[in-house]
Amino acid sequence: QASPQYHFVVKEAPYTRLCSTKNILTVNGKFPGPTLRAYKGDTIFVKVHNKGKHNITIHWYIYVRHGVKVPRNPWSDGPEYITQCPIQPGASFNQMVTFSTEEGTVWWHAHSDWARATVHGAIIVYPKIGTSYPFPKPHREIPIILGEWWKRDVMQVLKEFIRTGGAPNVSDALTINGQPGDLYNCSCSGTFKLLVDQNKTYLLRMVNAAMNTILFFSVANHNLTLVGADASYTKPLTTDYIAISPGQSVDALLVTNQNPGLYYMAARAYSTGVNVPFDNTTTTAIVQYNGSDNTSTPLFPYLPYYNDTKSAFNFITRLRSLADTDHPIYVPLNISTKIVSTISINAFPCPENRPCEGPNGTRLAASMNNISFVTPRRIDVLEAYYFHINGVVRNDFPTFPPLLFNFTADYLPLELEIPKRGTRVRVLEYGSTVEVVFQGTNLVAGLDHPMHLHGYSFFVVGYGFGNFDEERDKLGYNLIDPPLLNTVTVPKNGWATIRFAANNPGVWFLHCHLDRHLTWGMETVFIVKNGDNAVAKLLPRPVDMPPC
Numbered sequence: 001q002a003s004p005q006y007h008f009v010v011k012e013a014p015y016t017r018l019c020s021t022k023n024i025l026t027v028n029g030k031f032p033g034p035t036l037r038a039y040k041g042d043t044i045f046v047k048v049h050n051k052g053k054h055n056i057t058i059h060w061y062i063y064v065r066h067g068v069k070v071p072r073n074p075w076s077d078g079p080e081y082i083t084q085c086p087i088q089p090g091a092s093f094n095q096m097v098t099f100s101t102e103e104g105t106v107w108w109h110a111h112s113d114w115a116r117a118t119v120h121g122a123i124i125v126y127p128k129i130g131t132s133y134p135f136p137k138p139h140r141e142i143p144i145i146l147g148e149w150w151k152r153d154v155m156q157v158l159k160e161f162i163r164t165g166g167a168p169n170v171s172d173a174l175t176i177n178g179q180p181g182d183l184y185n186c187s188c189s190g191t192f193k194l195l196v197d198q199n200k201t202y203l204l205r206m207v208n209a210a211m212n213t214i215l216f217f218s219v220a221n222h223n224l225t226l227v228g229a230d231a232s233y234t235k236p237l238t239t240d241y242i243a244i245s246p247g248q249s250v251d252a253l254l255v256t257n258q259n260p261g262l263y264y265m266a267a268r269a270y271s272t273g274v275n276v277p278f279d280n281t282t283t284t285a286i287v288q289y290n291g292s293d294n295t296s297t298p299l300f301p302y303l304p305y306y307n308d309t310k311s312a313f314n315f316i317t318r319l320r321s322l323a324d325t326d327h328p329i330y331v332p333l334n335i336s337t338k339i340v341s342t343i344s345i346n347a348f349p350c351p352e353n354r355p356c357e358g359p360n361g362t363r364l365a366a367s368m369n370n371i372s373f374v375t376p377r378r379i380d381v382l383e384a385y386y387f388h389i390n391g392v393v394r395n396d397f398p399t400f401p402p403l404l405f406n407f408t409a410d411y412l413p414l415e416l417e418i419p420k421r422g423t424r425v426r427v428l429e430y431g432s433t434v435e436v437v438f439q440g441t442n443l444v445a446g447l448d449h450p451m452h453l454h455g456y457s458f459f460v461v462g463y464g465f466g467n468f469d470e471e472r473d474k475l476g477y478n479l480i481d482p483p484l485l486n487t488v489t490v491p492k493n494g495w496a497t498i499r500f501a502a503n504n505p506g507v508w509f510l511h512c513h514l515d516r517h518l519t520w521g522m523e524t525v526f527i528v529k530n531g532d533n534a535v536a537k538l539l540p541r542p543v544d545m546p547p548c
């Protein structure tokens with residue numbers, strides 16, 4: 001059976017939100033973009049046609065797992081200047097996407113500047129034909145995409161953000177399925193409505209596509225039962241709210257066991273760094289029981305407060321892999337490669353002739369192990385690696401923090417705040433078993449960081465607050481049923497440990513999924529070498545790779 005061919009036309013289209021109309025970048029004129037559906041094991045082709053004014057790339061959540069035949073295909077991964085040069089206006093690129101190991105909800109998004117603000121959509125991967133969900137078949141499945149809306153042009157917002165080197169321009173609204181919801185001005189008629197029957201089960205396929213905020217989400221009077229996260233099944237987790245980071249997706253069951261009526265579903269920022277007033281940070285949609293009076297005011301749900309770090313981590317650390325006999329997991333037990341990396345907000349001293357609106361007249365930056373990543377601009381990392389072009393990257397990303405200090409102290413000396421700049425990557429042997437500990441720091445500002453690795457799903461074996469201490473903290477690792485994710489939320493002034501087997505050769509981006517931190521340099525690249533046999537080598541380079 002031939003693989004289906006889809007077409008994504010990236011183009012501008014006018015959209016009206018918050019009382020004003022502007023052109024936004026879309027795929028096929030849609031915002032949020034089209035939902036793709038596939039079965040596990042499928043390969044699809046998506047030809048991306050750039051009919052917009054700016055360069056574009058598209059990233060697909062294709063993550064391989066230990067012990068499974070792997071895609072070996074970074075060519076279609078998408079991050080600009082990491083695995084490809086951007087698709088220029090007027091050009092196109094046919095991307096091959098293979099769903100070899102995931103099952104559940106993932107997504108696709110632009111991976112070029114801040115275009116993903118509006119260029120994103122869900123991907124639903126169904127179980128292989130003949131197999132089924134490890135939970136009762138839901139009555140209906142509903143994509144719920146959480147996002148952000150700016151009244152200004154997002155390209156202008158990014159330009160301004162880079163120009164000032166200071167505090168970012170926060171968005172004007174949060175959104176559910178592209179709609180701010182009726183707590184915002186001019187937003188009543190568009191509010192997303194989910195019509196339901198009583199006593200049925202609905203599967204919410206949720207994605208956090210927001211640019212810069214972790215979100216709390218809940219539904220009034222209803223519990224949610226989480227059954228999957230990042231397209232991997234979890235032990236059922238019943239909860240009255242969830243916390244979801246940019247990059248993440250979850251599958252949650254909603255049982256309509258309440259009296260017929262109207263109930264809000266709502267999402268609000270979990271933002272430890274900024275004090276934001278309640279009203280303009282809460283987006284709503286409405287769950288409406290069929291046959292109920294639709295003129296009444298919906299009930300509002302409980303949501304943790306914006307700075308409630310405890311609630312965020314109580315939820316996040318309760319996730320467990322399903323790990324039953326039909327869904328075995330293979331947690332690496334013997335680690336061959338250990339990496340410990342700080343993840344920090346930093347500041348650069350003010351260069352002459354530049355505006356510097358960061359704290360104390362600095363320019364804000366971010367780093368991993370004190371290296372603020374510099375993205376190449378003339379060629380991408382993958383092609384430089386493939387064609388053995390020297391001078392594009394240095395293979396010396398540090399394995400451990402170059403400076404040891406009390407990372408989470410209340411006061412940290414200014415000289416520690418200044419990172420080095422560089423395109424420094426880490427080479428991993430094929431088949432090595434890798435452990436990465438992310439250590440948050442309190443430089444400039446302690447924040448949560450959703451760290452996202454391309455190419456792999458990884459096990460999150462441990463989390464904690466404060467400074468990581470291997471001898472003490474490894475005793476608490478969960479090696480039995482740790483969640484299998486592709487984005488890990490590292491707690492504010494804390495740490496998280498991930499493990500994976502490096503069996504997907506290629507060039508894989510590792511970055512904070514808050515776009516302002518990505519723009520500031522909180523990222524690096526893992527280059528996983530080819531293995532010896534033929535099925536352990538990169539696929540050949542497609543002939544239509546966009547030229548630089």
Ligand code: C2O
Binds near residue numbers: 109454
């Ligand atoms: Cu969802 Cu590198 O991104």
Ligand code: CU
Binds near residue numbers: 517
């Ligand atoms: Cu971050």
